[in-house]
Amino acid sequence: MSHPPRPLALACLACVLLYLSGCGDMDMGPDNPVGPFPQVTYCSVDQDCPDPSLFFCDSATSRCEPACLTREDCGVARRGPHALAACDEVGGAGCQCDMNRCVPVVCAADTDCDSGTVCRDGACGSPPSESRAVACEVTPDVVVGTPGMTVDFRVWVRESTGAPLVLRDGVAWEVLSPSVVGGGGGHQASVVLSEPASEHQALAVRVGNVSCHARVTVLPAEVAPGGVRVLVVDALTGRPVPLAVVAVSADDGGLEAAMVTNADGAVWVPAEGEVALSAFHSDYGYLTLARHDASQFRDVRMALRRNPLDRFGGVKGPFPTLTETFSTAVSLRVGLMGLSVPGLPTDLAPESFLGPEHEVALPVGTGQDRLSLPSGSALWLTGSTAPDVAAPGVAGVCDSSLPGVLDAELAIRTGACGTRTAWALTGELPLKELPLNLMAPGTDPLLQLGQLLPGSTRFFSALSRDARFTLAPTPGILTGEPDTRAAEYAQALPFERETPGVRLSFPFAVRVPPLPQYRGAHLDRAYVLATVAVPGRGMVPLGLGAAANVAPADPNTDADARLGRPGLVPVRMAPTHRGLEGLPYRLVVSATSGDQAEDGTVATSTLVANLPRPEFDPDGVQPVDAGLSFLSLPESVRYNFDGAPRGELVGREFQAQVDGRASVVRAEFTNRAGRRWTVLMDPDDTDDGVVVPRPPPGFEDRTFDFDGVLQATRAKLQVEALRVRGLDRRVGQGPSRLVASEGLGAERLADLTDAVATLSVGRPxxxxxxxxxxxxxxxxxxxxxxxxxxxxxxxxxxxxxxxxxxxxxxxxxxxxxxxxxxxxxxxxxxxxxxxxxxxxxxxxxxxxxxxxxxxxxxxxxxxxxxxxxxx
Structure with missing residues (x-):
């Protein structure tokens, strides 16, 4: 049986970094942010340093560090014989004064650099040549759709070492057939599907001497009268899903018709008027469109996600020691890594984010404390061997270069491989800096970390854009009790050991909107996760910030000690690097309560806001405004698991009251094997009640967990109200408009959602x-x-x-x-x-x-x- 999941994916991320909280700064060794020093100077007090007005003694590392109050304090004019090479080198960007330390300026975009240069890995330099390209791939590489559907493509380029290559010039797109209309420039292209055709190469891109392409299938535009055409695709690979059962159910949940999809993933089913339209496949999560108007929306595209725990795998190995330390202090090395998250975080099983938990021993004082941490975390002392870490990945696409994959297309279609972006946050902590209350009951590590990280200059980010891995059947899945801790990982960590990573160089403040209430009380904390959205890969964390809301408990987060203003959350993040340059930054702002309700419910309201670019603003002079407001939480949630009427609910009826600004409601049932059934509803329908249909013969009812043959318990229920850009609540029928062939597309839901209020209902x-x-x-x-x-x-x-x-x-x-x-x-x-x-x-x-x-x-x-x- 898998480990009980954490309530929040974001909390899972920060919990692993427990031992960074309250720690002050970390020494990252010879890759000093201003180095090299003329000489290594150890110290006990500031007076041991060459000039106490220009240096201070870092008590954690017993080493002199360059001090500053303004940027000018880092330049040669002020420092004279104690000038810092990295701050004065010819053609360099100079240094910033960050938390009273001189640190090199890091770029976040090409516009930060001089004309003729580009920003790569946080530094300005000459643009790479397309002649270095030896391989490329297009995402998505397979598309199935109908005429009029718009598809956005991106090309990933690699050089001979396998490292990613982001070019300024030399990328040319070519349309190969009349089935697509459009084109592209640079690394991106956008086309509209046109003339019907079976699968063929319809779009190509050439980079230097290499080329790659996308395969496209365009279905006929006509749909036979008296029914609905349903196209079922894999949400993460674009491949069609054949042999899926598409069922039409009446208002009472009774089955009226069922048909099976063909090799293109398409099927026509008889349906008219208001029906429940569902897609069932044993390898995927079920998807139901409640109260779908089959007379108006007659061409539908349903995107399914694979059962998250049927297969498991990823990357594993000793956590890479990216730098060596010069410090004489005994330190605890800390590392956290994972693979990018495709879709909304709630689309994943918690075990698929940072991995199942395992116990680690931490030396504190004279004793040993044992902690339960996700498998992507590492804690070890300087001088000892780095422990193994494992990061699970979500199935997707791959190629035959992946060891163990003989037929890449077969592996993709069976969910046996994937490609994601690996990320890591690294650092080290002197043991004498561990706070005395580190292990105190009730300590919130996420809050501690998020409050203290923005004040440190010694956090680093490492990325590997193209981490490929295989997945194998999860031990115990055949009995319905998957044991993800027993799963094996066939691929090694993908980080380049000689690459030290990029410093989290951008401190700034985020103005958090008024926090919502749950059961009459304002949520008591807010977290800000800085990310980059990677097409075809998912969300990649780059930084973090957090604030409490207890003094007083009102709509605003408490004033930060440095900023001194309520409602502002300080954040620190790294720029995009290692092949992710030019991709959009996103802020994920979550409000929640630290205490789980007595009945097991967990309430969270989250915003996803675009961040034009990170700015260096340590004093929060120009806070970033999320520009959005939180959705209120769906507190009045009821579902009758029984097939017979009980109280005010008929059999299998769901009711909820949600925020009037929501455009789609998702009710998601998850059994102990991690298999799901998602019901999409229009918010207007949830007040009156929606009946969840019965599954067709041969399919398990995932609203229940079955122990043996007779004993059944309730599946977990999670309810989400989503605000989706492009779906006007006043028009109504949000889910149907989302999945219509000419609509926005359910597989794009994560990119289109800017607010979601989530209530996870406990299992009695x-x-x-x-x-x-x-x-x-x-x-x-x-x-x-x-x-x-x-x-x-x-x-x-x-x-x-x-x-x-x-x-x-x-x-x-x-x-x-x-x-x-x-x-x-x-x-x-x-x-x-x-x-x-x-x-x-x-x-x-x-x-x-x-x-x-x-x-x-x-x-x-x-x-x-x-x-x-x-x-």
Whole structure:
């Protein structure tokens, strides 16, 4: 069984960096940001340095560092004999004064450089020649669509060493057939599908002496009357999905028609009026369009994502030591790496982001503390061997250069390989800098890190644009209990050891909009993740910032100690580098509450804003405005898992009240094997209720988890309200317009979404705490305890029901039932009940069951049994 997932992908990222929080600056060794020094000077106090007015003694590294108050303090005119070579070299960009340290200026775009030069890996230089190109690939490389569909392409270029090559000139696009109209310039092209044709090479690009192409299939424009044509494609590879069952269901969820897609992934199904239109394939997540108008939208494109835990793999190896240290301090080396995230973070299984968790030992003081960290994290002492790390990847495209891949197209179509961008954040921390409260209960490592990282100049980013890997069936997946910790990784880490990475050189502030509320309280923290969006690869982290909202708890984040203004979050990030230059920067701003609700729900509201470019603004003089507002959270969420009516809901009915600015609602069910069923709805329909259809014969019902043959429990439910650019709420029918053949395209949802409010609903569970095991002996009239999760205890407003303990067997026990509706302590979810004094006997069964407000057991049953002896 896989490790329980973390509630937030962003929290997962920062949790791994726990030991960077509260640490001050890290020494990155000989690749000093201003080096080289004329000589290495060790020190105890500032007076040990050559000139205390120009240097200070870094107590963490016991080394003199160049000091400054202004940029002029870094130049030769001010420093004289203590000039810094990197700040005064001919043709260089000079140095900035960053957190009172002199550090070289880093470029973020070609416009930062002089005419005739370009920005690559954070430094200005001569533009590379196209003659260095030895290979290229187009993304997407396969397209299936209908006339009128617009497709954006990008070419990736590599040189003989395999390193990425970003050219200023020398890229030429060519249309090869009348099936596409358009063209491109530089690394990008945009075309419109035109004349119908079977799969063929329709677009080519030449870079120097190499060329590559994209294959295109254009379906006929006509759709036969009386039904809907549905095209089913893989959301991450563009390949058609044959043998998918497309089903049409009535308002009550009953199946009306079902057809199977052909080799092109297309099928015509009879349908008229308002129906539920669903695509089912055992290897993919199910997708349902609720209340689809089959008479108006008769040509539909449904993009499916593979089951995230059916196959597992990625890259693994000793974490690369990018630099060596000159410090005499004993230090803890810290490394975090992962592979880029395609789509919205919630599209992934948490295990697919930074990997399953594992325990590591951290020397602190005279003892050892064991921590549970994702597999992409590394902690080790200077002088010791770097530990292995593993980063899982999501299936996608690859080529035959990948070891173990004999037929690349077969591997792509079976989800056995992928190509993503590998990223890493690296640093080192002297042990004497570890804060005393590092392991204190309740410490939020994400918040600590996000508040302290912007104030440091010693964080570095390393990237590998084209990390290729294979995936194999996940151990245990055939039994429905995938064990991702037992998965093997066939490929080594892709980082070039001689490349030190690029410093997180851009500190600035982000103005966070007013934080939303959940259950009457403002969310108490905000996180800002600086990223770059990589076509065909996904989201790549470049930096981070965070702020609390507790003093006071109001709509604004607390004032930062350095900026002194509420509502501003300081951020620090690296520029794009290692082949990602020229791609768009994005800010992901998330608001959440640090404490998980008693019923297991997790609420998060997130904005995705374009960042024109990072700026060097350490004092936050010109804050970056997200330009958007958070969506309110969908608090009133109800779903009847039972097939029969219960309360106000009919069988399998979903209801929710969402923000009026949302344009699409997603209800996503996930079972223990990580397999999903996503239902897309128009926000106007969620108030009235939407019935989730029954799956066709032969397909599992993923709204449930099945233990064996008979026992079933609820699948996890997550509800998202999304604001999608290009979908006008006033027009309505957002999901249908999104997936229409002439629409925006469901596979582009991540690029089009600028706000999403997410509520993860806990799975109701009940567990015995006392007695701890079967066969235990209890005294007559003794107290028993039961733990409840994913369920709000209470019979009043906001409560969902009670715990009922029934007794069977023995003497004076039968037909006895005990009820508890309040936990013994707030937030613990644990109840205590007193057994009747007259109940006694051997083998007495105590059956704990969750019941609703009417006293009826939840459906499916949520129950746990203990057998005890009561003499």
């Amino acid at each position: 569970e009940v567990t015995w705490r006392h007695p701890e095991a079967d066969g235990q002996r209890l005294a007559r009239g003794s107290a028993v305890r039961v733990s409840v999760s994913g369920f709000r205890l209470g019979t009043g407003s906001g409560g969902e029901g009670q715990v009922r303990v029934s007794m069977r067997g023995g003497s004076g026990c039968n037909d006895q039932a005990l009820f508890a509706s309040a936990p013994i302590a707030p937030g613990r979810g644990e109840v205590e009940l007193q057994l009747p004094a007259q109940c006694s006997g051997l083998g007495v069964s105590l059956v704990a069951t969750l019941v609703d407000l009417e006293g009826d057991p939840l459906r499916p049953l949520v129950t746990a049994t203990r057998q005890v002896d009561i003499p």
